[in-house]
Amino acid sequence: MNQYQPVAPKRVLFLITKATWGGAQRYVYDLATHLDSSKYAPHVAYGTTGKLSNDLVQAGIKTHALPSLGRDIALISDIKSFFQILSLIRKLTPDVIHLNSSKAGALGALAGRLCRVPRIIFTVHGWPFKENRGVLARPAIYSISWLTTVVSHEVIVVSKSDEERGRRMPGVADKIHYIANGMEPPQFLTRDEASTGLSIATKNPRVVTITELTANKGIRYAIEAVALLKERGTNISYFVIGDGEERKKLELMVHEKGLSDRVLFLGFVKDAAQYLKAFDVFLLPSVKEGMPYVLFEAVSAELPVATTDVVDPAFLDICNYLTVIEPESPIAIADAIETVLASSAEKKPQEKQSVFPLSIMVEKTAALY
Numbered sequence: 449m450n451q452y453q454p455v456a457p458k459r460v461l462f463l464i465t466k467a468t469w470g471g472a473q474r475y476v477y478d479l480a481t482h483l484d485s486s487k488y489a490p491h492v493a494y495g496t497t498g499k500l501s502n503d504l505v506q507a508g509i510k511t512h513a514l515p516s517l518g519r520d521i522a523l524i525s526d527i528k529s530f531f532q533i534l535s536l537i538r539k540l541t542p543d544v545i546h547l548n549s550s551k552a553g554a555l556g557a558l559a560g561r562l563c564r565v566p567r568i569i570f571t572v573h574g575w576p577f578k579e580n581r582g583v584l585a586r587p588a589i590y591s592i593s594w595l596t597t598v599v600s601h602e603v604i605v606v607s608k609s610d611e612e613r614g615r616r617m618p619g620v621a622d623k624i625h626y627i628a629n630g631m632e633p634p635q636f637l638t639r640d641e642a643s644t645g646l647s648i649a650t651k652n653p654r655v656v657t658i659t660e661l662t663a664n665k666g667i668r669y670a671i672e673a674v675a676l677l678k679e680r681g682t683n684i685s686y687f688v689i690g691d692g693e694e695r696k697k698l699e700l701m702v703h704e705k706g707l708s709d710r711v712l713f714l715g716f717v718k719d720a721a722q723y724l725k726a727f728d729v730f731l732l733p734s735v736k737e738g739m740p741y742v743l744f745e746a747v748s749a750e751l752p753v754a755t756t757d758v759v760d761p762a763f764l765d766i767c768n769y770l771t772v773i774e775p776e777s778p779i780a781i782a783d784a785i786e787t788v789l790a791s792s793a794e795k796k797p798q799e800k801q802s803v804f805p806l807s808i809m810v811e812k813t814a815a816l817y
Contacts, residue, residue, distance in 0.1 A: 457485070457486065457487055457488050457489040458487060458488050458489065458543040458544060458817060459488075459489045459491065459540060459541070459542045459543050459544070460480075460483065460488050460489065460490045460491070460542060460543065460544040460545075460546060460817065461490075461491045461492075461493060461536075461537070461540055461542035461544070461545045461546070462476050462479070462480055462490060462491065462492040462493070462546045462548065463492075463493050463494075463533065463545060463546070463547050463548065463552045463553075463556040464476050464492070464493075464494050464495075464500070464548040464549050464552050465494070465495050465496070465517055465518065465548075465549040465550075465551045465552045466494065466495060466496040466498065466500075466549070467492075467494035467495070467496060467497050467498050467499075467500040467501035467504075467511075468496060468498030468499060468500060468660065468692075469498060469499040469500055469660065469716070470659075470660040471573060471629070471738065471739075471740050471741055471742075472548050472549055472571075472573040473498075473499070473500040474741055475548065475571065475573070475606075475629065476492060476500065476546075476548055477500055477503060477504065477507075478630075478631075478806060478809070478810070479546070479809075479810060479813060480492055480504060480507075480509050481504075481507050481509065482806065482807075482810045483810065483814060484814070487814075488814070488817070490509055490510070491509070491510045491511070491512060491540060491542070492504050492509055492510070492511050492512070493511070493512040493513075493514055493533070493536055494511070494512075494513065494514065494517070495513075495514050495515070495516070495517025495518055495529070495551075495552075496517075496518065497513060499716075501513070512536055514529060514532045514533060514536070515532075516528035516529040516532055517529040517532070517533075517551065517552065517555075518551070526551075526555065529551075529555055530555045530558070530559060533555055533556055533559045534559040534562065534563065537559055537560060537563045537565065538563060541563075542565060543565075543566055543567065543817075544565070544566070544567040544568075544569060544817045545557075545560045545565050545567070545568050545569070546569045546570075546571065546813075546817075547560075547568070547569065547570040547571065547596075547600065548571050548573065549573065550576045550589075550592070550593065550596075553570045553596045553600075554592050554595070554596045556568075557570060557596050557599040557600050558599060560599075561599050567601050567602075567816070567817055568599065568600045568601045568602075569600065569601065569602050569603075569604065569813075569816055569817070570596055570597065570600040570602075570603045570604070571603075571604040571605075571606070572593075572603060572604065572605045572606070572610055572614065572738065573606060573738045574607070574610065574664075574736050574737055574738040574758075575593055575610055575613055575614075576589050576593060576736075577589045577590040577593055578613075578736050578758070579664060579735065579736050580735065580776075593617075594617050594618070594620070597614065597617060597620045597623060597624075598619065598620060600623065601623070602623050602625060602816045603620065603623045603624050603625065604625050604626075604627050604813065604816070605624060605625070605626055605627075605738070606626075606627065606628060606629050606738040606739045606760065607626075607737075607738045607739045607759065607760030607761075607762070608626060608760055608761050608762050609758075609760060609761055610738060610760075611624055611626040625812075625816065627809060627812045627813055628739065628760075628762065628804040628808075628809065629738075629739050629741055629744070629804060629809060630804040630805050630806035630807065630808055630809030630810070631741055631744055631745070631804070631806050632806050633748060634721045634722060634724075634745050634748055634749075635722060636721075636722055636723075636724060636725050636748075636749055637722050637723060637725060637726075638725060639725045639726055642722070642723040642724070642725050642726035643726045645723060645726075646687075646714060646717070646723055646726055648685075648687070648726055650685045652683045652684055652685040652710075653683075653684045653685070653728045653729070653789050654684070654685050654687060654726065654727040654728050654729070655684050655685070655686045655687070655727065655728065655729045655730075655731050655785060656686075656687045656688075656689065656724070656726075656727040656729070656730055656731065657670060657686075657687075657688050657689070657690075657730070657731050657732065657733065658689040658690055658720050658721070658724075658730075658742045658745075659688075659689075659690045659732070659734075659740075659742065660690050660691070660692045661688070661690055661691060661692030661693065661694040661695045661698060662692050662693060662694055663694060663735070664734060664735050664736040664737075665692075665694075665733070665734050665735070666733035666734050666735045666756065666775060666776065667688060667694065667698055667733065668694075668698065668701060669733050669775075669776055669777065669778050669781060670686065670688075670731060670733040670778075670781055671686075671698065671701055671702055671705065671707065671711055672705075672778035672781075673733075673778040673779075673781035673782040673785065674686050674707055674710055674711055674782075675705050675707060675778075676778055676779065676782040677782050677785065677786070678707065678710065680782070680786075682782075682785075682786055682789075683710075684710065684785065684789070685710055685712065686710060686711045686712070686731075687712050687714055687727065688711070688712070688713050688714065689714045689715075689716075689717050689720045689723075690715075690716060690717075690720075691715050691716040695713065698713070699713060721742065721745040721749070724745060724746060724749035724751060725749055725751075727751060728751070728752075728789070729751065729752050729753075729754060729785060729788050729789065730742075730743075730746035730749075730751045730752070730753045730754070731753075731754050731755075731781070731784075731785070732753070732754070732755040732756065732759070733756055733775070733781055734755075734756050734758055734759070734775065735756070735758065735775050735776060736758055737756075737758045737759045737760075738759075738760065739759060739760035739762070739763065740759065743755065743759060743763055744804070750769075752769045752770075752771070752788045752791075753769065753770050753771070754770075754771040754773060754781070754784040754785060754788055755770070755771075755772060755773070756772075756773055756774065756775040757772050757773070757774060757775070758775055771784045771787060771788055
């Protein structure tokens with residue numbers, strides 16, 4: 449008599465460089481916590497600790513710290529990171545490795561192949577060679593990105609523009625899969641509730657950016673735009689919600705430009721999206737992006753959005769109150785803010801507020817496992 453033998457859940461190891469908080473971290477959290485537990489057993493390994501690692505522990509997800517894994521290229525620590533990843537893979541024997549971020553992707557893909565992991569998935573949260581790099585650095589980073597896609601079994605991109613770039617890479621077009629970021633609809637506070645919660649009392653028009661403070665997010669250009677607006681006699685208050693490695697440098701820049709009364713850093717705010725209705729304009733001045741969740745949240749909050757053109761072109765299809773600007777241009781940002789504020793009285797309700805469902809993102813991703 450044949451006795452039914454239950455199939456053990458597939459062990460999925462997510463690997464990410466930083467367990468702080470940003471789009472890539474939210475992506476890992478959403479997948480790890482929404483996979484069908486009867487089919488998958490998620491583990492998350494990371495370098496720098498932070499909100500992601502803390503939240504995963506609270507959610508009951510198994511985590512593994514890799515102390516040597518850092519974002520910047522450093523030969524000795526990278527070698528240590530590789531062997532830490534290799535050791536973890538041999539210990540866990542995962543069925544799937546899901547790589548996130550460039551450093552973790554390159555090291556993890558190689559280690560996964562050496563350990564003969566059955567499925568290696570790499571998610572691109574914006575190709576790193578799109579960043580402003582030196583003449584020699586950009587082709588080197590392109591080569592590493594290409595090699596990572598070659599070594600991986602499948603590659604997920606979260607924006608149509610990154611899909612096009614990926615399919616132009618030699619020999620990997622069939623591996624590229626566009627899977628849009630998904631999210632559950634946020635719950636928003638009223639304008640008064642949100643203003644009180646953030647201690648905002650200014651009567652000036654309020655512009656906000658919610659982001660991790662890294663060079664790729666372009667906050668310095670937004671600060672320069674505020675300085676231009678001050679010269680033009682346009683009074684706004686610019687709020688930056690988030691934290692990161694660039695914060696001290698940006699705060700010094702604000703002080704030197706005499707903008708301390710106009711540019712305010714609110715630091716990391718838990719569940720920041722719920723406060724969006726306290727503001728009048730959402731600004732995303734990024735130099736490099738994939739498809740940030742916060743734009744979906746701004747649309748859901750019915751805020752007018754000004755964003756650089758580095759985001760997923762598919763976003764244009766879900767937002768009918770959008771101003772697109774070129775990156776690294778304080779003048780373009782200043783002009784866009786003035787244009788949006790001047791036309792805000794004519795604002796029409798969003799006709800396409802729905803965002804990509806989280807369930808679809810999880811389903812399509814799990815199908816690659």
